[in-house]
Amino acid sequence: xxxxxxxxxxxxxxxxxxxxxxxxxxxxxxxxxxxxxxxxxxxxxxxxxxxxxxxxxxxxxxxxxxxxxxxxxxxxxxxxxxxxxxxxxxxxxxxxxxxxxxxxxxxxxxxxxxxxxxxxxxxxxxxxxxxxxxxxxxxxxxxxxxxxxxxxxxxxxxxxxxxxxxxxxxxxxxxxxxxxxxxxxxxxxxxxxxxxxxxxxxxxxxxxxxxxxxxxxxxxxxxxxxxxxxxxxxxxxxxxxxxxxxxxxxxxxx
Amino acid sequence: xxxxxxxxxxxxxxxxxxxxxxxxxxxxxxxxxxxxxxxxxxxxxxxxxxxxxxxxxxxxxxxxxxxxxxxxxxxxxxxxxxxxxxxxxxxxxxxxxxxxxxxxxxxxxxxxxxxxxxxxxxxxxxxxxxxxxxxxxxxxxxxxxxxxxxxxxxxxxxxxxxxxxxxxxxxxxxxxxxxxxxxxxxxxxxxxxxxxxxxxxxxxxxxxxxxxxxxxxxxxxxxxxxxxxxxxxxxxxxxxxxxxxxxx
Ligand SMILES: Nc1ncnc2c1ncn2[C@@H]1O[C@H](COP(=O)(O)OP(=O)(O)OP(=O)(O)O)[C@@H](O)[C@H]1O
Ligand SMILES: [Mg+2]
Numbered sequence: 001x002x003x004x005x006x007x008x009x010x011x012x013x014x015x016x017x018x019x020x021x022x023x024x025x026x027x028x029x030x031x032x033x034x035x036x037x038x039x040x041x042x043x044x045x046x047x048x049x050x051x052x053x054x055x056x057x058x059x060x061x062x063x064x065x066x067x068x069x070x071x072x073x074x075x076x077x078x079x080x081x082x083x084x085x086x087x088x089x090x091x092x093x094x095x096x097x098x099x100x101x102x103x104x105x106x107x108x109x110x111x112x113x114x115x116x117x118x119x120x121x122x123x124x125x126x127x128x129x130x131x132x133x134x135x136x137x138x139x140x141x142x143x144x145x146x147x148x149x150x151x152x153x154x155x156x157x158x159x160x161x162x163x164x165x166x167x168x169x170x171x172x173x174x175x176x177x178x179x180x181x182x183x184x185x186x187x188x189x190x191x192x193x194x195x196x197x198x199x200x201x202x203x204x205x206x207x208x209x210x211x212x213x214x215x216x217x218x219x220x221x222x223x224x225x226x227x228x229x230x231x232x233x234x235x236x237x238x239x240x241x242x243x244x245x246x247x248x249x250x251x252x253x254x
Numbered sequence: 255x256x257x258x259x260x261x262x263x264x265x266x267x268x269x270x271x272x273x274x275x276x277x278x279x280x281x282x283x284x285x286x287x288x289x290x291x292x293x294x295x296x297x298x299x300x301x302x303x304x305x306x307x308x309x310x311x312x313x314x315x316x317x318x319x320x321x322x323x324x325x326x327x328x329x330x331x332x333x334x335x336x337x338x339x340x341x342x343x344x345x346x347x348x349x350x351x352x353x354x355x356x357x358x359x360x361x362x363x364x365x366x367x368x369x370x371x372x373x374x375x376x377x378x379x380x381x382x383x384x385x386x387x388x389x390x391x392x393x394x395x396x397x398x399x400x401x402x403x404x405x406x407x408x409x410x411x412x413x414x415x416x417x418x419x420x421x422x423x424x425x426x427x428x429x430x431x432x433x434x435x436x437x438x439x440x441x442x443x444x445x446x447x448x449x450x451x452x453x454x455x456x457x458x459x460x461x462x463x464x465x466x467x468x469x470x471x472x473x474x475x476x477x478x479x480x481x482x483x484x485x486x487x488x489x490x491x492x493x494x495x496x497x498x499x500x501x502x
Contacts (some may be wrong), residue, residue: 118341122339126333126339126340126341129333
């Protein structure tokens, strides 16, 4: 009983600290100077460099999805729904979630490790003594870049996932190319695409913020860096999945 | 003037500073000596406000370190960290010119680069290292880049944490002369931590010895040579026997 109480208190304390950290990060948005150079570098690192892994993930998933829906649909003679279900499945759920998890693996880990190393080697202290706020110089550019880049990455992932479905559908399952595309386009609604991009922005925000937070609060030494990195990836992945549930609920429950 | 009164700092049950009272007059060079792990680096970080002390007051020219405009406060400081603490994603010259490339002391890029190269020259590094990354330099070179960064904006107060550690005797001499020059010519206030008694003699106006969480002894450089304090004499002669316990 007491253990549960203590754990709850600890959890509340962490949530409080994270909330303060988030507030501080966002407050730098409206307090000049911003560091455009840092934001640009972060956009490149997080956005552009993630394209290959996002593309590959989406391509294979879209293809597998088409095969599954075809096989499942065949059980009640509904093979024809492949284009529609692939589109909905990719855009509403798989695109944002898979890209989000890939970003947690790729971006959250590297942010956490980089910032934790900077902390351990006194680079964060050095920043402060050089009159540069680490939150403004390190955290904000990364969080901003991830939040802006992720909707684009998710959009690309959605498209490539649908392309994967299309390739399998027309190449292996005998769909007519024109019909496949028309069915996809007719079925998708603006609402679906919007939900996908909003999810992307939220997941990007979470991925970068959690990476920075674990980095900044890292313990000392190489072990501290390792712990921070592992903790950041796990926390970001779980939070992304939880946020996905809440956003799906908000967008699609009637 | 830097003034510390009753400064205490513990990490868990490790009582590092147990009540430090210290005054450093403007334009003087104080050298802090003391055994490894006695809290010398922590002391500097407390003055800079990087580590909040548990108790006590620290003021610089009457301004409390913990309150007021931090940016304006820190703009007056230069700090060489014990581990250099260079930004490993930035080339050497951008490390040195970091302060000159952003914020209140911002200069045009070309000018900042020139200043950086000039400061590198003063610590014995040629212009060819300017575009290298810190990771490509030796430890002693990194230390000197850190030193160039600390003095880049000509701050009136400079802290050096073991500036000559890891340098050969000739370079150590160059660095000692540089620190002396900064204090004398530019009337800067300097606090230097060192284990090198040659450095102490070369740069100190005053010497303070940290032991057991307190300032065991303070005095001028001349007084240090004449003192009868067994702790200080053991330290400056580097003898293994004496009141300072070593684990063997
Ligand atoms: N951030 C920190 N967290 C916990 N303990 C710390 C921290 N910084 C320093 N310490 C502890 O404080 C004590 C003093 O450390 P400090 O780095 O000031 O020693 P020092 O006198 O500079 O030693 P050296 O001459 O070896 O550099 C050490 O026991 C160290 O473990
Ligand atoms: Mg030290």
